[in-house]
Amino acid sequence: MSLPVSLLLSRWNVGGIRALGALVSLSLAGCSGGETKVMSLAELSGRTLTYALTDVDDEETPDAQGAHRFTVSYSVVDGPCSRFADDVTATLNGQPMTLVPGGASDVGGRADACENSRAYFNYDPGAWSREPVGDITVQLQDATQTVRLVLQGAKAKRRFAFQGEGTPDKLRVGQTYTFLWEPASEVPGPVSVVLMREGGRAPGTLTATQEGGKVGITIPTTTPQANHLLSLEASLAGIVRECSGVASCDGTVFHSEDFVIAVVP
Known part of the structure; x- marks a missing residue:
């Protein structure tokens, strides 16, 4: 895309x-x-x-x-x-x-x-x-x-590898998705997750759960159905x-x- x-x-x-x-x-x-x-x-x-x-x-x-x-x-x-x-x-x-x-x-x-x-x-x-x-x-x-x-x-x-079914270019509201920091031998500090809507004026920070190098994010049910930029960093x-x-x-x-x-x- x-x-x-x-x-x-x-x-x-x-x-x-x-x-x-x-x-x-x-x-x-x-x-x-x-x-x-x-x-x-x-x-x-x-x-x-x-x-x-x-x-x-x-x-x-x-x-x-x-x-x-x-x-x-x-x-x-x-x-x-x-x-x-x-x-x-x-x-x-x-x-x-x-x-x-x-x-x-x-x-x-x-x-x-x-x-x-x-x-x-x-x-x-x-x-x-x-x-x-x-x-x-x-x-x-x-x-x-x-x-x-x-x-x-x-x-x-380094990379954040998408885990589970589907692909990271299409995410559903209300569902939780997992990304894995690679190489797996490393454990990064807190992972920051930001979601910005196309045409949006400011990004929104998503709450993330982290276990080692795995980070889970849930797309809020209030998220508009549109193109977004999802950014992860650590x-x-x-x-x-x-x-x-x-x-x-x-x-x-x-x-x-x-x-x-x-x-x-």
């Missing part, structure tokens, strides 16, 4: 692109006087390395920039903004990552803003879906230090197997997925 233009525009007005919003909030923070200092990885070793795996299957913009991305970012602390030295390299499972050196920035009109020193990798969701679940190993290196982050089982394409903390060359490693795995559905009696 194709998504009607009116539903796309309604959803854009309400939410925008979730993946890009999450990445922007990650990259900016305050610094001292808008100054930039080139720092080696050894000089950055006292900071936290934050990781973010974004897996957004957006019906409106399935190939949006940053929708399927893994990012590692150095925390910002009081003092000059950090900037990677020219010899820094970064890889994810041996493949080169894109480096963003960081430094003082006036994005958003803030003269004292810092853009985090970070690296990211845009993965192919189709390839990750076909390949077996595996670890993610990130390595940053320069002449002074090697930084390693290993996340157990993080290389996986996050979880990864399992850090190795974190070396920095003070600590912390982060989240986020997945959201849209289903275009027809609500029927």
Whole structure:
């Protein structure tokens, strides 16, 4: 089923692109006087390395920039903004990552803003879906230090798999439906479920029941018989197997997925 233009525009007005919003909030923070200092990885070793795996299957913009991305970012602390030295390299499972050196920035009109020193990798969701679940190993290196982050089982394409009879493109009012987070070895945090009607001005949040990775939703009997966009999203903390060359490693795995559905009696 194709998504009607009116539903796309309604959803854009309400939410925008979730993946890009999450990445922007990650990259900016305050610094001292808008100054930039080139720092080696050894000089950055006292900071936290934050990781973010974004897996957004957006019906409106399935190939949006940053929708399927893994990012590692150095925390910002009081003092000059950090900037990677020219010899820094970064890889994810041996493949080169894109480096963003960081430094003082006036994005958003803030003269004292810092853009985090970070690296990211845009993965192919189709390839990750076909390949077996595996670890993610990130390595940053320069002449002074090697930084390693290993996340157990993080290389996986997440999805909400529809369970039971029928298909997720046609749901009946008053009935309960179940979706299963995959991979099944993971248990996400609370799953948020939003239903937006075609032409509707605002989405409605549905009450969900969750048992492990299974989430059950009931289509309210008052739901209009029309096309809707059903959105499910959740996050979880990864399992850090190795974190070396920095003070600590912390982060989240986020997945959201849209289903275009027809609500029927």
